[in-house]
Amino acid sequence: xxxxxxxxxxxxxxxxxxxxxxxxxxxxxxxxxxxxxxxxxxxxxxxxxxxxxxxxxxxxxxxxxxxxxxxxxxxxxxxxxxxxxxxxxxxxxxxxxxxxxxxxxxxxxxxxxxxxxxxxxxxxxxxxxxxxxxxxxxxxxxxxxxxxxxxxxxxxxxxxxxxxxxxxxxxxxxxxxxxxxxxxxxxxxxxxxxxxxxxxxxxxxxxxxxxxxxxxxxxxxxxxxxxxxxxxxxxxxxxxxxxxxxxxxxxxxxxxxxxxxxxxxxxxxxxxxxxxxxxxxxxxxxxxxxx
Amino acid sequence: xxxxxxxxxxxxxxxxxxxxxxxxxxxxxxxxxxxxxxxxxxxxxxxxxxxxxxxxxxxxxxxxxxxxxxxxxxxxxxxxxxxxxxxxxxxxxxxxxxxxxxxxxxxxxxxxxxxxxxxxxxxxxxxxxxxxxxxxxxxxxxxxxxxxxxxxxxxxxxxxxxxxxxxxxxxxxxxxxxxxxxxxxxxxxxxxxxxxxxxxxxxxxxxxxxxxxxxxxxxxxxxxxxxxxxxxxxxxxxxxxxxxxxxxxxxxxxxxxxxxxxxxxxxxxxxxxxxxxxxxxxxxxxxxxxxxxxxxxxxxxxxxxxxxxxxxxxxxxxxxxxxxxxxxxxxxxxxxxxxxxxxxxxxxxxxxxxxxxxxxxxxxxxxxxxxxxxxxxxxxxxxxxxxxxxxxxxxxxxxxxxxxxxxxxxxxxxxxxxxxxxxxxxxxxxxxxxxxxxxxxxxxxxxxxxxxxxxxxxxxxxxxxxxxxxxxxxxxxxxxxxxxxxxx
Numbered sequence: 001x002x003x004x005x006x007x008x009x010x011x012x013x014x015x016x017x018x019x020x021x022x023x024x025x026x027x028x029x030x031x032x033x034x035x036x037x038x039x040x041x042x043x044x045x046x047x048x049x050x051x052x053x054x055x056x057x058x059x060x061x062x063x064x065x066x067x068x069x070x071x072x073x074x075x076x077x078x079x080x081x082x083x084x085x086x087x088x089x090x091x092x093x094x095x096x097x098x099x100x101x102x103x104x105x106x107x108x109x110x111x112x113x114x115x116x117x118x119x120x121x122x123x124x125x126x127x128x129x130x131x132x133x134x135x136x137x138x139x140x141x142x143x144x145x146x147x148x149x150x151x152x153x154x155x156x157x158x159x160x161x162x163x164x165x166x167x168x169x170x171x172x173x174x175x176x177x178x179x180x181x182x183x184x185x186x187x188x189x190x191x192x193x194x195x196x197x198x199x200x201x202x203x204x205x206x207x208x209x210x211x212x213x214x215x216x217x218x219x220x221x222x223x224x225x226x227x228x229x230x231x232x233x234x235x236x237x238x239x240x241x242x243x244x245x246x247x248x249x250x251x252x253x254x255x256x257x258x259x260x261x262x263x264x265x266x267x268x269x270x271x272x273x274x275x276x277x278x279x280x281x282x283x284x285x286x287x288x289x290x291x
Numbered sequence: 292x293x294x295x296x297x298x299x300x301x302x303x304x305x306x307x308x309x310x311x312x313x314x315x316x317x318x319x320x321x322x323x324x325x326x327x328x329x330x331x332x333x334x335x336x337x338x339x340x341x342x343x344x345x346x347x348x349x350x351x352x353x354x355x356x357x358x359x360x361x362x363x364x365x366x367x368x369x370x371x372x373x374x375x376x377x378x379x380x381x382x383x384x385x386x387x388x389x390x391x392x393x394x395x396x397x398x399x400x401x402x403x404x405x406x407x408x409x410x411x412x413x414x415x416x417x418x419x420x421x422x423x424x425x426x427x428x429x430x431x432x433x434x435x436x437x438x439x440x441x442x443x444x445x446x447x448x449x450x451x452x453x454x455x456x457x458x459x460x461x462x463x464x465x466x467x468x469x470x471x472x473x474x475x476x477x478x479x480x481x482x483x484x485x486x487x488x489x490x491x492x493x494x495x496x497x498x499x500x501x502x503x504x505x506x507x508x509x510x511x512x513x514x515x516x517x518x519x520x521x522x523x524x525x526x527x528x529x530x531x532x533x534x535x536x537x538x539x540x541x542x543x544x545x546x547x548x549x550x551x552x553x554x555x556x557x558x559x560x561x562x563x564x565x566x567x568x569x570x571x572x573x574x575x576x577x578x579x580x581x582x583x584x585x586x587x588x589x590x591x592x593x594x595x596x597x598x599x600x601x602x603x604x605x606x607x608x609x610x611x612x613x614x615x616x617x618x619x620x621x622x623x624x625x626x627x628x629x630x631x632x633x634x635x636x637x638x639x640x641x642x643x644x645x646x647x648x649x650x651x652x653x654x655x656x657x658x659x660x661x662x663x664x665x666x667x668x669x670x671x672x673x674x675x676x677x678x679x680x681x682x683x684x685x686x687x688x689x690x691x692x693x694x695x696x697x698x699x700x701x702x703x704x705x706x707x708x709x710x711x712x713x714x715x716x717x718x719x720x721x722x723x724x725x726x727x728x729x730x731x732x733x734x735x736x737x738x739x740x741x742x743x744x745x746x747x748x749x750x751x752x753x754x755x756x757x758x759x760x761x762x763x764x765x766x767x768x769x770x771x772x773x774x775x776x777x778x779x
Contacts, residue, residue, distance in 0.1 A: 016525065020463075022690030028720045048533070066464060072531050136684065154685045199687045204716050235725045239716040246678070 006225075007040040008217050011057035013080075013100075014065070015045045017073050021156065023063035023097055025201030029210045030059065037229050039214075048076040054087035058217040064098030064199065067110050074103055074116045081119050088121050093217045094193040097202065101188065101195035102126045102159055111158070122188050122195060123164030129180075132158045136247035137176030137198055139186045141209075149208045150174070151186075152243035153198030161197075163188055170196050175247040192216050205243050207236040310358065310419075318359075318419050321352035325412035341401035345408030355419075356404075357441040359411045363421040365395070366610050367442055369428050369435065371470065372450030372492070374655050375599045376402065376429040377631045378591065379450060382603035387425045389624035390614040395423035400631070400757075402431045403681070407438055425610075432466050439473045446609045447477060447501070448484040449492050450602055453542060453654040467491055477501035482609035484602065487557050488544040494528040494554075506561040506605040508540045508597065509579075529554050541594050542654045561605045563597055578604060588626050592635065595658045600625065632773075633760045635662060640772045642747040649760045651682070653691035656754065660697055663752055669702035671751045673741040674718065675734065675759035677708040682756040686713045694721040703744040705729040707737035708759045734762045 012027055027043065034041040046052040054060070065073060077084075088094060094104070102108040104122040109115040111128035139151040151171055160180035163169060169179070170187025178186035178197065187196035194213065196202060203210040211228050218225045310318065325348030332343045348355050360367065368383065370376050377400040384394045395414030397406050407428050414421045430438045432452075439447070452467055474483050474496035486492045487505030525543050527534055532551030539545040548555035564584065565577035573590045574597050589600045604621065614620035630636050633649035648663070650656040663670065678684045698721045706714040711730050719725050729744075731737035745751040755763060767773050 019691075021685070022687030025687070025690030025717075025720065028690070032720050068464060068531065069526070072526065134685075154687060156685065199685070201687055201690050204690075204720055205713075232725075235712070235715050235719045238730075239712040242710070242712040246684070 005038065005040050006218055006222055007042060008034055008214060009056055009058045009221070010041055010043045010217075011052050011054065011060045012043055012045045013052075013060060013062045014047055014073050014076075016047050017069050017076075018063045018065040018100060020063075020065050020069070021098075021154075021199040021201070023199060023201050026061060026063070026095060026097070026203040026210075029201070029203035029207070030061075030214060033207070033210055033214060033231065036231055039218075046080075048072065051080050051083065054080075054083040054092070057087055057092055058220045059213060060084070060087065060092060060094045062094065062096045062100030062103065064100060066099075067113075070099040070103065070108070071113075071116055073099070074118065077103055077119060078117075085119065085121055088191060088193055091192045091220055093213050093220060094195075095203070095213060096122075096193065096195040098157055098197055098199065101197065102161065104193065104195060105161065105188075108159055122190050122193065123166035124161050124188050124195075125164070126159040126161045129158050129160045132156065133177035133181055133197075135176055136243065136249075137178065137186065138174040138244050138247035139171035139176075139178065139198070140174055141171035143189075143212060149206075150240075150244060151196070151198060151202070151206050151209060152240050152247060153196070153200035153202045153205070154243075155197045156199065157197050161188070166190065170194060192220070200243065205236060205239040207231070207233050207240070310362075314354075314358070315418070317352045318355060319417050321348040321355050322412055322415060322417050322419060324348060324351055325355075325409070326417075329409070329413065341397070341399045342403065342405040342409055344412045345405035345410075348412050349405065349408050354441075356408050356411055356438070359415045359419045359421065360426065360442045362415075362419045363423075363426065365421055365424050365426045366392075366446070367426045367428075367444040368446045368448065368606055368610065369430050369439055369442060369444040370448045370450065370602075370606075371430050371432050371435045372448070372486070373432065373453035373652060374658075375450040375595060375602065376400070378596060378634055379448070379599040379602045379606075380427055380429045381628060381631055382600055382625060383606050384425075384427055385624040385628055386603060386607045386621060387427070387610075387612060389620050390612045392424040392612070393422055394425045394427055395421055396425075396427035397429060400429065402429045403434050404437055407434070407442075432470065435473050436469050439476065444477075444481065446482050446484060446606050447474065448602055448606055449474075449486060449495065450598070451486050451489045451544065452491050453652055463491075467495065471496045474499045474501065484605045484609055486544065486598070486602065487559050488540060488546070488598075490525075490528055490534060490543065490547055490556075493557055502609075504560045504605050504609055505557045506598075506601040507546075507556065507559045507563070508544075508566070508594075508601070509546065509559060509562045509564050510566045510576075511538060512566060527552060527554060541598065541658065544598070561601055561608065563601050566594065566597055568592065568594070568597075576600070580604065580608060582608070585621070587621055590626055590628050591630055593658055593662050595655075632764060633755075635659060636773075638767060638773050640742060640751070640767060640770070643742055643745050644750040645742075645767065645772070646750055646752045647760065647764060648752065648754050649757060650692075650754050651756060653688055656689075656692040659754070660693070664696060664700060666750075668749075670697070670700050671703045671741065671745040671749065672697070672701055673705045673707065673737060673751060673753045673755075673763075674714050675706065675708035675737065675753070675755040675763065676710045676714050677756060677758045678710055679758045682758050686710050689713065689717045692717075694718060698722040703727070703741070705731060705737055705741040705744065707731050707734055708756065734759055735766050738763055738766055 044052050096104050103118045105118045105124035106120045107115045107117050108126040134156045137155045141149045141151050167188040167190045169185035173184050173186050325344040328347040329344040387394050397410035479500040481501040483501045484504045488507035527549035530552040534547045537546040562579045563576050564579050568574035573592050633647050636647045638645040648659045711732050715730050
């Protein structure tokens with residue numbers, strides 16, 4: 001153990017713009033789990049128009065938003081793209097949720113309007129689909145050999161994300177729909193980027209993932225980091241168990257089974273080219289037409 | 292300006308085409324079955340029959356709502372929006388009754404299709420005729436798409452749009468789009484009453500034929516410095532640029548303008564120009580209307596109830612109700628109002644008091660919590676949420692509630708409901724001590740435990756979602772601490 005207290009530098013992107021489903025709970029989880037262990041932390045908020053010093057960030061949070069807010073965030077992200085990409089390539093830890101996940105990919109083609117270009121740091125593309133995936137999700141994760149976990153949360157998205165060759169899925173769907181409801185994958189990983197569709201928010205009820213991110217963030221800044229001190233996670237474990245039970249109710253298992261049946265065909269692939277935007281893909285669920 | 296039909300016209304059913312005999316017979320059967328279901332569910336104490344009669348009646352006659360509404364010359368008001376529907380309807384009913392109108396309404400906040408039809412079943416005789424001169428319906432934001440074409444309201448109110456059950460409505464904007472379609476379908480003779488202070492609501496259906504009436508607040512003393520965390524629509528609906536506010540009153544409600552495209556809050560037809568409030572007694576306000584300015588007492592605490600009063604008054608103006616717009620009439624009608632059940636309802640529970648607060652989204656939770664925090668002393672709290680069709684499955688929104696403000700004032704905390712673990716977790720990360728928090732799923736046992744932890748003479752504050760609130764209230768009703776909610 002190093003003598004001086006360690007500090008995790010958290011960069012919280014778009015706290016106002018991309019914050020729709022209680023995702024700030026992820027920040028609360030990281031802050032509290034540092035505080036309970038005597039680890040110092042700093043939080044830099046960067047909304048639209050502000051380019052933070054990404055080189056100083058150990059852990060970057062990028063959350064969900066609705067199509068409109070996502071469009072605004074995508075425009076702003078273009079101004080942040082260089083330093084953010086550099087930070088990711090030098091193994092800064094990133095948690096990206098829902099729209100934040102889609103924004104790190106190549107593009108998101110909403111049901112109406114032009115495609116939204118992402119950072120392209122994740123080799124994934126997202127297509128708007130005819131129906132929303134809404135419900136509890138359970139995911140089997142295998143972050144490092146011998147450390148298997150279940151991730152529990154709630155998904156609410158119409159985008160279908162397809163993984164390219166340079167990313168791994170975050171896990172395999174046990175119940176729920178995941179990336180696209182077809183190939184059984186959920187989320188994406190690249191270097192220290194962890195992207196997921198799971199709200200809930202995901203970190204408080206999956207403390208193992210919160211701690212994984214924290215220890216990777218510490219490793220990003222410090223040499224020779226000892227394992228994190230264990231915490232009394234009784235409330236977390238109970239909430240995690242309850243969320244898993246909800247996901248594993250028949251409805252959730254049925255959705256995962258339906259996806260498994262559809263997998264019997266050829267595997268879901270990334271669309272080779274961007275689809276013709278003139279094609280009529282109407283989505284009643286997200287159909288706020290821009291006027 | 293239209294005048295609400297006279298009682299004789301409504302009773303004789305003038306102006307409605309007679310139904311063919313088979314359709315009339317089916318309607319009569321549906322109404323009879325619905326009424327029987329209502330009697331049965333009351334007899335069995337199965338919840339007062341606020342939605343079951345509608346389920347039965349609609350099963351027999353899917354067009355029952357359309358038929359009953361078409362047969363009546365009553366004024367018809369549909370109220371939708373995220374927050375304030377129930378209280379606004381109670382205020383409007385009080386104003387209407389002060390004008391001598393009989394009102395049929397879904398008073399218990401049962402605002403899905405079955406609840407709306409149950410109200411129609413209760414209000415109509417077996418021929419489908421209603422005695423009431425005002426049909427007043429509060430309707431869930433997603434259900435207006437079904438209710439409005441059947442009821443054809445003359446006045447349609449949108450109170451506000453906050454994030455509320457995104458798991459049911461998909462995205463906020465898709466829900467707004469549904470409401471917009473409904474407004475566009477209104478005829479030119481109808482009035483749409485909109486919250487001018489809500490940027491999303493004010494911008495709905497700008498080209499609609501219906502007359503528009505905007506209400507809002509224009510009182511500097513009531514403003515907050517900036518939008519709170521849970522604020523939703525803070526970007527310009529037209530050009531996406533972040534909005535600037537001259538004043539923020541509640542969440543994203545306020546006097547806003549866009550520095551980019553120069554769109555701004557519309558001119559208010561009904562404006563609250565002065566607010567003097569006290570945590571216990573409610574607010575005294577001054578309202579500017581097309582008929583002039585007058586003072587009004589809102590007996591329910593909180594700025595959200597000032598908005599509700601302005602909304603109710605705007606509907607009364609749209610309906611051209613005669614007496615409430617005489618200041619004395621409105622004052623007297625509103626002053627008698629008590630909180631709707633579960634809206635910071637004060638209940639004497641033996642030698643303790645219970646304050647029952649129904650919370651369903653970050654805005655209503657924050658507003659209610661702020662009222663509670665103004666009261667002195669540390670608080671004994673019971674927090675309960677359950678996943679149900681009404682309450683939704685996703686409780687991520689609890690993390691948008693500023694519970695960090697409540698935790699330092701906690702004297703004891705008990706959590707309950709089928710999602711008790713989620714509630715516990717949220718309070719833990721807000722700083723509550725997990726070791727001294729009780730997690731009791733069963734509502735009756737939780738209430739017992741929470742009351743035991745509350746010393747005699749003190750208050751237990753209950754923050755609960757719709758279903759656990761109803762369950763806790765019916766437990767208290769069995770103790771005869773409160774009247775049944777359908778007798779409210």
